[in-house]
Amino acid sequence: xxxxxxxxxxFIIEDRRRAGVEGAALAALLNDVQTAxxxxxxxxxxxxxxxxxxxxxxEAPARSLEAVANDIMLATxxxxxxxxxxxxxEMAALYAIPPAYPxxxxxxxxxxxxxxxxxxxxxxxxxxxxxLEAPEGVTEPSLTHYLQAGTxxxxxxxxxxxxxxxxxxxxxAGVHGxxxxxxxxxxxxxxxxMRVPEQTREFxxxxxxxxxxxxxVRRYVEECVEGRSGPRGVDYSMRWIACPIAEMHRILIRGxxxxxxxxxxxxxxxxHLRLLHAANRWRC
Numbered sequence: 001x002x003x004x005x006x007x008x009x010x011f012i013i014e015d016r017r018r019a020g021v022e023g024a025a026l027a028a029l030l031n032d033v034q035t036a037x038x039x040x041x042x043x044x045x046x047x048x049x050x051x052x053x054x055x056x057x058x059e060a061p062a063r064s065l066e067a068v069a070n071d072i073m074l075a076t077x078x079x080x081x082x083x084x085x086x087x088x089x090e091m092a093a094l095y096a097i098p099p100a101y102p103x104x105x106x107x108x109x110x111x112x113x114x115x116x117x118x119x120x121x122x123x124x125x126x127x128x129x130x131x132l133e134a135p136e137g138v139t140e141p142s143l144t145h146y147l148q149a150g151t152x153x154x155x156x157x158x159x160x161x162x163x164x165x166x167x168x169x170x171x172x173a174g175v176h177g178x179x180x181x182x183x184x185x186x187x188x189x190x191x192x193x194m195r196v197p198e199q200t201r202e203f204x205x206x207x208x209x210x211x212x213x214x215x216x217v218r219r220y221v222e223e224c225v226e227g228r229s230g231p232r233g234v235d236y237s238m239r240w241i242a243c244p245i246a247e248m249h250r251i252l253i254r255g256x257x258x259x260x261x262x263x264x265x266x267x268x269x270x271x272h273l274r275l276l277h278a279a280n281r282w283r284c
Contacts, residue, residue: 008034008178008187015171029082036076037127037159040069044125044161065119066090069112082106084134085141103139107132115243124162126245131155158245200255204239204247212263
């Protein structure tokens with residue numbers, strides 16, 4: 001069957017069947033996640049039309065796109081009965097499922113709108129998500145229940161809001177890309193079994209922070225910049241979008257390296273990407 005006819009929903013069900021496991025609850029949860037991403041894509045596409053400051057002082061101030069995306073994800077996923085809790089990169093505290101809704105076995109961790117600082121210049125944005133399994137019997141999870149190794153993720157992925165909207169996800173065996181077909185309102189499989197190319201001539205780093213880099217990072221970038229005349233013998237192109245999702249998507253398609261390293265400005269931080277809400281997604 002052509003890839004374009006395989007929707008994200010159908011792919012999840014067939015993947016669980018191939019794995020020989022019961023996957024109705026996970027399929028339902030991921031369907032809620034993809035629905036939330038469709039709503040967020042609409043909000044992102046409206047841009048300033050949806051978030052422009054209001055001129056009437058009697059009206060409430062316009063809300064940021066990050067806040068809108070966060071509320072969409074919470075409201076779309078809280079009611080289905082598959083979750084016992086959520087954690088958002090935009091919220092200081094864990095999100096408890098309202099008492100009116102049934103509890104499930106999963107935890108949802110997400111960053112609702114990665115790269116939101118680029119929204120004013122109409123650049124690519126995205127949503128990152130991860131599904132974890134709560135310990136048996138836990139219905140009111142605490143922070144310790146979320147602090148799991150990246151290898152224990154049940155599913156992970158991201159939605160990309162660019163010239164086209166995409167969903168890229170893994171359920172633990174391969175990474176697959178789905179493009180939003182707006183004519184039928186469904187993410188459809190367009191990039192099966194995605195793999196990072198072995199050869200590349202691109203890397204991404206914010207060169208304005210060079211003075212803060214640690215020596216190994218500085219040396220690596222210098223070797224890339226030296227190009228064909230340097231020790232690597234290849235001319236490289238430097239990219240920087242300032243949106244980790246967009247950077248990772250480019251790497252999946254064209255190869256390369258995205259570097260957001262620890263630097264000397266704050267030695268207490270091991271890096272700039274939050275492990276739970278962002279970095280772990282690339283390990284599933």
